[in-house]
Amino acid sequence: MKINPIYILCFVFISFISCRKEDNNSFDGPSLNDLNGPFSIISSLNLDEEVDFESGEEINFDVELSKNTLWEIEITGQTSGAIRTFSGTERIINSTNTAWLGGSNTFPSFQQEKAIVKMTFPNEEDSPIIIDSVNILSLKKDKGYLITDFENGTGETWSFFNQSGVNASINCNSDLSAKGSCFYRWEGTVSWDWAIGSFQVNAPEGGFGLPANAGNLFFNMASKFISNTGADNCFILLWFDEDDNGDGSFNLETEDRYAYEYWYENDKWNLVSIKYDDLKYDGDGQPVETNGNGLLEPSKLIGINVFFLANKDSGIKSEALVDHIIFTDNEAYKP
Amino acid sequence: MKLKLTIIVFIVFILQSKGQNDKYQINGSARSYLFANQLNIEKSLDSITPRKSNYGHNLLDLSISIFPNKESEVIGIFRLRNELGGFWGGGVVFDVRQLTLNGLAAKVVKYSIGDIDLQMTKYTLFNNDEEGTLNEADVFSLRRDVMHYDYFYKNNSWRMQGAKIEFNLLPSRNLEKIKFKGFITRQRPTDEQGRPERLFGGGNVGFIKSKNLFINLNTANLFDLKKTSVSDSSYLFNNVTSSDFNYVIKSDSSFKFNLSGESGFSLNKYENFSDLDSPISKNDWFYDISTTLNFTKKKLEFTVGFKDIGKDFSSPGAQTKRINFSKSSNLYQQFTNDYIGRPLTLSDIINGNSNNSVKITPELMAYNVVYNNTTPYGDATPNRRGIYFSFKDLDTGKVKGSHLDFRLLQESTGSGTLRKKVFILSQLGTQVSLNKFFRLKKEFMFNLGYRNEITLRSGEDFEKINLNSNFIDVGLRYELVNHFSLVAGHKFWKANGNEFQEVRDMYNNINDFENLSIDFTENITAFGVKYDFGNQNALTIQYQNFKIKNGGSNGVDYGISDLIILFNLKF
Numbered sequence: 092m093k094i095n096p097i098y099i100l101c102f103v104f105i106s107f108i109s110c111r112k113e114d115n116n117s118f119d120g121p122s123l124n125d126l127n128g129p130f131s132i133i134s135s136l137n138l139d140e141e142v143d144f145e146s147g148e149e150i151n152f153d154v155e156l157s158k159n160t161l162w163e164i165e166i167t168g169q170t171s172g173a174i175r176t177f178s179g180t181e182r183i184i185n186s187t188n189t190a191w192l193g194g195s196n197t198f199p200s201f202q203q204e205k206a207i208v209k210m211t212f213p214n215e216e217d218s219p220i221i222i223d224s225v226n227i228l229s230l231k232k233d234k235g236y237l238i239t240d241f242e243n244g245t246g247e248t249w250s251f252f253n254q255s256g257v258n259a260s261i262n263c264n265s266d267l268s269a270k271g272s273c274f275y276r277w278e279g280t281v282s283w284d285w286a287i288g289s290f291q292v293n294a295p296e297g298g299f300g301l302p303a304n305a306g307n308l309f310f311n312m313a314s315k316f317i318s319n320t321g322a323d324n325c326f327i328l329l330w331f332d333e334d335d336n337g338d339g340s341f342n343l344e345t346e347d348r349y350a351y352e353y354w355y356e357n358d359k360w361n362l363v364s365i366k367y368d369d370l371k372y373d374g375d376g377q378p379v380e381t382n383g384n385g386l387l388e389p390s391k392l393i394g395i396n397v398f399f400l401a402n403k404d405s406g407i408k409s410e411a412l413v414d415h416i417i418f419t420d421n422e423a424y425k426p
Numbered sequence: 427m428k429l430k431l432t433i434i435v436f437i438v439f440i441l442q443s444k445g446q447n448d449k450y451q452i453n454g455s456a457r458s459y460l461f462a463n464q465l466n467i468e469k470s471l472d473s474i475t476p477r478k479s480n481y482g483h484n485l486l487d488l489s490i491s492i493f494p495n496k497e498s499e500v501i502g503i504f505r506l507r508n509e510l511g512g513f514w515g516g517g518v519v520f521d522v523r524q525l526t527l528n529g530l531a532a533k534v535v536k537y538s539i540g541d542i543d544l545q546m547t548k549y550t551l552f553n554n555d556e557e558g559t560l561n562e563a564d565v566f567s568l569r570r571d572v573m574h575y576d577y578f579y580k581n582n583s584w585r586m587q588g589a590k591i592e593f594n595l596l597p598s599r600n601l602e603k604i605k606f607k608g609f610i611t612r613q614r615p616t617d618e619q620g621r622p623e624r625l626f627g628g629g630n631v632g633f634i635k636s637k638n639l640f641i642n643l644n645t646a647n648l649f650d651l652k653k654t655s656v657s658d659s660s661y662l663f664n665n666v667t668s669s670d671f672n673y674v675i676k677s678d679s680s681f682k683f684n685l686s687g688e689s690g691f692s693l694n695k696y697e698n699f700s701d702l703d704s705p706i707s708k709n710d711w712f713y714d715i716s717t718t719l720n721f722t723k724k725k726l727e728f729t730v731g732f733k734d735i736g737k738d739f740s741s742p743g744a745q746t747k748r749i750n751f752s753k754s755s756n757l758y759q760q761f762t763n764d765y766i767g768r769p770l771t772l773s774d775i776i777n778g779n780s781n782n783s784v785k786i787t788p789e790l791m792a793y794n795v796v797y798n799n800t801t802p803y804g805d806a807t808p809n810r811r812g813i814y815f816s817f818k819d820l821d822t823g824k825v826k827g828s829h830l831d832f833r834l835l836q837e838s839t840g841s842g843t844l845r846k847k848v849f850i851l852s853q854l855g856t857q858v859s860l861n862k863f864f865r866l867k868k869e870f871m872f873n874l875g876y877r878n879e880i881t882l883r884s885g886e887d888f889e890k891i892n893l894n895s896n897f898i899d900v901g902l903r904y905e906l907v908n909h910f911s912l913v914a915g916h917k918f919w920k921a922n923g924n925e926f927q928e929v930r931d932m933y934n935n936i937n938d939f940e941n942l943s944i945d946f947t948e949n950i951t952a953f954g955v956k957y958d959f960g961n962q963n964a965l966t967i968q969y970q971n972f973k974i975k976n977g978g979s980n981g982v983d984y985g986i987s988d989l990i991i992l993f994n995l996k997f
Contacts, residue, residue: 115844119737119809120936123842123926127888127941 124158130215131157138208138223144193145229152177152191154184154210154221161214164189168227170204170266173426193231198269198313198360198414200426203227235311235419236301238292238395241273248295252398253288254281262412269313269360269414270426277399278318278410287409289398291330292416296339298390301418305367305387311417311424312397314353315360318410319401325409326354327363330396331370335383341393347383360414364423389418453489453997454503458482459572460510460991461777465758466973467984472762479757482510482991487523499528501540535593542590544609545583546630549688549712550646550666551743553582554804557797558772560875561827561855563901563915565952566776568966568992573778579748584786586611586626605632613785616654622661623654626743626786638674643667644690646743648788661697664788666690666741668712680723687715687731692740694788696933705933710736714805716814730815737809737839740934742788744806752792753781762982770794772917773950773972773986790934796895796921796946799881800833800849810849811838824863828856841928842939843889850880855899868905875899881925893923893944903956913966914953921946947975954990965993 122128134155142148152164162184164177173195179188195201210221239246241261253259257279268274277288302308316325331349332341341348349370353363367389373379395416401409417424460482465475485507492500503524509517526540544551559570578585588611595604608629616623628646635641648664668690676683693709716731754760754767755774774780783791793802801807812835819828831853837846854876861870876898883891901915921944929938954968973985 118840118842118844120842120928121938123889123939124886126842126939128886129888 122159125160128158130160130212130218132219132221133157136208136210136221136223138225141226141228142193143228144231149186149193150191150225151186152184152189152208152210153186156182156184156212158182160212163211163213165209165211166191167207167209168195168199168201168204169207171199171202173199173201175201193227194425196426197362198315198426200270200415201227201230202271203229233417233424235417235424236299238299238416238418240271240415240417241275242271245290246292246295248293250291250293251289252286253277254279254284254286256280257288259288259290267412269315269412271415274313274412274414275397276410276412278408280408281401282403282406285400285403287399287401287411289328289396291394291396293394294392298334299392299418301389301392302420303388303390305370305389307421308367308389309419309421309423310351310363310365310367311415311419312363313360313412313414313426314363315412315414316355316358316410317412318408319405320355320358321402322355323402324355324405325399325401325411326352327411327413328352328396328398328400329363330394330398331367331392332394332396333383333388333391334393335386335388335391337391339393343382345382347381347385347388349379349381349387360412362424362426367418449493451491451493453491455487455575455994455996456485457572457995458484458991458993462989463757464987465761465984466987467761467982471982471984474763474765475758475761480510481757484508484510489524497530497533501526501528535591537589537591539589541585541587542609542611543578543580543583543585544590544611545581546628546644546646546743547642547668547670547688548805549668549690549714549741549744550628550644551584552804552806553579553584553746553748554744555582556748556775557794558775558897558899558917558919560853560877560897560899561857561873561901562875562899563873563913563952564903564911564956565901565913565915565954565966565968566917566950568913568956568964568994569776569778569990572992572994573776573782576778577748577782577784584743584746585784586613588612588625588627600635601633602636603632603634605630605634607632613648616651618655620656620659622650622652622659624648624650624662628666628743638677638684639672641669641671643669646741648742648786660699661695662788663695663697664692664740664742666692666743680721682720682722683717684720685715685717687713689713689715692738694738694740694933701932703931703933703935703937705935708738708740708933710738710740710808712736712739712806725819727818728815729818730813732813733805733835734811734838735806735808737837738934739806739808740788741806742786745790745803745808746783746786747791747793747803748783749775750781750783750791751794755779756781758986761984766982771972771974772797772919772948773970773988776950777988777990788934789932790930795881795893795925795927795942796919796944797897798879799893799895799925800835800851800879809837809839809841810835812836812849824859826857826859828854830854841936842926843883843885845883845885845889847891848880848882850882851878853877868907869903869911870905871901871903873899873901881923889926891923891925893921893925895919895921909958909960911956911958912953913956913968915950916952917948917950919946919948945976947973949973959995961996963995965991967991 136152136154142150159180159182161180166175175195177189181188204227206225206227208223212218257277259277261273262276263273281287314327319325329351333347334341335346351365368387371387397413399411463479465477487503487505489503505521505523507519524541526538528538530536590609592607597604610627613626614624626648630642630644632640632642646666650661668688670688672686674684691711695707696704712735714733716729718729720727751770755770757779758768761768770780814833816831833851835849840846857873860872879895881891881893898918903911903913905911923944925942926939927942928936929940931937950972952968952970954966956964956966958964968990970988975983
């Protein structure tokens with residue numbers, strides 16, 4: 092049978108034409124609506140009046156906009172001054188991009204208080220500012236191994252060191268604490284030494300109950316420098332003492348002590364967080380030498396010493412606060 | 427330099443005494459090209475730029491073809507160029523313009539090595555014409571031809587450096603012939619620091635059934651050579667594969683009816699690009715099919731076709747533009763009190779003051795939406811779909827070369843919105859022998875080209891487009907006495923409206939849109955005299971006045987007037 096070549100050609104072309112998928116639901120490049128389209132709020136924010144974070148409730152900021160554009164949500168604790176922010180460029184704002192579980196960006200944490208919610212659209216001229224509020228009935232539950240939040244005073248096994256003229260104690264003032272209402276405070280003028288004062292949290296019988304793996308365990312603490320501050324002027328020195336031989340006491344000559352220095356960054360509450368496994372390096376990234384077995388074993392941690400040091404030559408009072416010492420698994424603590 | 431000059435002069439004199447013979451041929455061209463310019467701009471806008479400038483050059487291209495034997499030819503073209511103002515060798519540039527070895531191996535395989543001209547189909551390898559010419563007047567084309575000559579823009583081919591071969595097979599009684607063509611060229615040397623060497627190669631196989639039917643399989647590949655730079659250098663691979671055909675369905679003494687077309691796909695691969703935005707690969711399809719009815723006795727040809735080019739179809743060989751619109755003109759490169767770059771104009775392109783492509787590039791180059799928005803990258807422009815038709819050769823004796831083209835295209839995929847741009851392009855051109863109308867003895871030619879382009883997109887204000895661009899290209903040539911003619915021409919471009927022009931990254935992804943509000947008028951008027959020496963040799967003296975209103979994004983109104991002397995001699 093002789094086939095007319097035109098049929099072959101038609102077949103080839105129809106095959107090509109049929110190969111192309113018609114796609115009328117997508118376009119090339121960024122959306123012109125997002126770039127140049129008018130901005131409006133299609134569905135505005137409507138928050139519940141109160142939230143119970145402890146029981147697992149969360150706040151969702153359900154808003155629908157007319158276009159993808161930069162939006163920012165800032166939640167501020169009216170008493171604590173705690174701040175939690177969300178931002179994004181999605182047109183639809185819902186639980187997938189703004190689920191608030193009760194945490195703040197950093198210390199201080201939220202308290203049982205009224206939180207003010209402000210939503211803005213920085214790239215849209217003359218756009219409205221949405222303001223709402225929510226009452227926090229209870230705080231979120233912390234996940235981790237709490238060493239102390241200073242809410243119940245000092246423990247029986249704690250030990251202290253303070254230079255002459257230094258006042259150091261637990262203060263309970265909700266306006267100043269990083270979390271809860273209490274924190275630890277050093278205050279005094281020490282012109283002869285950098286050392287101001289320290290406290291050591293010794294483990295109760297049976298230890299702190301920490302896991303054995305140092306690779307995914309984080310030490311966390313809130314810290315705030317108030318006076319005699321400035322770069323290279325003050326720092327917190329942390330010692331982590333391990334009971335390598337399991338005799339219930341620490342001997343510096345034969346057991347491991349790991350140290351970490353947290354130097355001044357700013358005058359605010361800051362989260363000091365370090366992976367336990369990183370204690371094997373010093374500030375220059377060099378391996379540290381210890382007197383024990385040289386293994387990082389958080390389950391053998393027997394004491395944590397928190398030491399405040401400041402420049403002795405500045406001639407002014409030194410003051411610092413610490414709060415909420417907690418270990419967490421897998422990630423840094425979320426205030 | 428003096429030694430080189432001496433050698434050239436020596437060669438010329440020695441060979442002149444011999445003339446042409448079986449062993450060698452001497453051809454060449456000489457040119458004197460002089461400009462006296464004046465920038466016309468309000469002093470309040472520009473009190474810095476010198477208003478007048480003179481420039482030009484004299485050059486000699488000496489082409490020597492040597493035939494060592496019957497199957498071989500060696501072509502060398504040497505250029506001596508002296509800028510205006512150079513004296514006694516100062517400002518003289520000596521260039522090797524072309525070195526090519528042509529040959530025939532075993533009386534079967536034709537080959538060329540060196541500087542070669544390459545062209546395939548409009549979707550694989552094609553050097554598209556630049557903007558701003560439609561039945562152009564002699565007064566302009568005399569100068570444009572100089573630019574084409576300098577950049578080897580002839581017959582829509584690209585000049586490249588490499589090698590090509592060509593041979594035919596006569597396989598069986600079912601096929602008349604199978605034609606093989608292949609080439610490989612070097613597009614870019616390595617910098618040995620991360621940018622690898624880039625080659626361009628391809629070819630086609632043509633199956634010729636008869637004079638009424640052929641099918642070609644084509645491939646064009648732009649690729650980086652691995653291991654020509656550091657080990658983790660970036661690597662680009664672009665492949666275009668297509669098939670094209672022509673089938674004469676019916677043919678007799680009064681008309682011919684044929685079907686033709688091309689379809690294929692492109693594939694781009696990117697490896698080791700440090701940019702996080704680089705895609706891994708992109709591919710897309712295209713097809714273009716048309717039918718032509720040719721009334722041979724009436725010299726009328728009618729074509730209608732349909733095409734669809736995908737948004738990611740990438741064919742560097744067919745999409746590289748001749749003119750680089752992202753670069754400022756070489757004349758008055760910066761102007762105004764703010765030292766802004768002067769955008770390219772039609773006048774710059776005609777006078778050779780534009781930045782022109784000599785290599786193909788995988789990036790879609792910038793273009794001016796006023797000059798061409800429908801097919802800025804030629805027929806292979808990506809993201810276009812629609813119909814086209816044309817009339818050609820309405821030749822009545824008094825009217826020659828008439829044509830009417832119409833394209834109604836839209837985007838295959840919307841850009842920035844689901845709504846698609848629609849492009850309506852109408853072009854017509856004709857050349858009228860007025861001397862036949864008025865029964866004059868001397869030649870009196872009138873040529874006309876008209877182009878209208880409308881770009882539309884409906885929708886909300888933020889996406890709506892309405893751009894109307896009109897271009898008129900008219901010219902006259904009147905022979906006063908034998909070989910001595912008056913020439914005149916006018917180009918007029920006017921565009922109004924708005925457009926959202928794509929801004930692309932180096933991978934041709936659209937990453938932004940430039941919101942253009944256009945109120946543009948460009949006028950070029952030129953007139954002068956031309957003396958023909960025959961065989962494309964001419965001396966012309968022209969005056970040109972160019973004005974632009976709101977040209978480019980800077981919105982500066984200005985003009986440039988030129989007095990031009992061009993003497994072109996080919997021997």
